[in-house]
Amino acid sequence: MKLSMSGEYAILAMLYLSAKPFGETSHIADIAKDQKVPESILRKIMGHLVKAGLLHSYRGKNGGITLARAADSITLLDVIEVIEGKIFLNKCLIGSEFCDRIGSCAVHSVWRQVQDNMIETLENKTFASLVSEEELLQQTYAT
Amino acid sequence: MKLSMSGEYAILAMLYLSAKPFGETSHIADIAKDQKVPESILRKIMGHLVKAGLLHSYRGKNGGITLARAADSITLLDVIEVIEGKIFLNKCLIGSEFCDRIGSCAVHSVWRQVQDNMIETLENKTFASLVSEEELLQQTYAT
């Protein structure tokens, strides 16, 4: 009942990229060093995010990585679902083939309620808003 | 981001017991057969629930298992926390020693919000209410 390491790494990398001016390329090695994430793993994660259409990658000299669209159109849910797959807190929410209690299971609807709330919260939070909240926090706590 | 098998088994067993008159003992073997759960695993799970004070066990001939308190005072959260441990959707919610971004992390509060909602939903659902909801469902769908 926890986010995976890869999920956390992906969010950190997306935060890093979202704080840059849109269109400016970054290097995976720099992100890894800055966010203290294993570089070889971050490469794989970035590959998934590129394939999913959240990032653009440019190979070769002067290559790098950028957001594929503006940070205010990318949500936490977008990133998490790429890395973790669709959120299913309980097997029986995937489909009736995984649970023979459907139709008379009261637990089902509880998980459904929790999951729906979770998804709603995560899809209402864009990386643009996260970045501006962090800037605010840093100003507040700066000495 | 999913409930474990053991967590599901525990909930099924608690549902079974909650549907019985309070104080009537049941046998683990019967619960396992009825709920289609591996018996040897259910034994271990029941051991945890006994140790946590949710169940009473009686050894020896005519022994068995009962709820330790009324089903309307046992919640989904109680059972899940015994089997899965405290719910922490994200490592950084456990404590600052697991996250060096605390103080300037906007993601933190999102997970906090999701987690708080989840806990609230789960602790507001007692096994007594689950049982009566299931009875209602079975009447509705009965032919």
Next chain:
DNA sequence: TACTAATATGAGTGTATTTATCATATTTAA
């Protein structure tokens, strides 16, 4: 063309967790 700097990708490894089994011990009623 050859070199260099960057990402892309797939195979493989080690470890931790989960699931499950088995054997044995303990308890209690009859």
Next chain:
DNA sequence: TTAAATATGATAAATACACTCATATTAGTA
């Protein structure tokens, strides 16, 4: 003493996860 039940610890099997490494691909540049 026996039978019926739970308790427990050792262990195996399966799966998922975190991570590494080697190699391929691409594109700019001298």
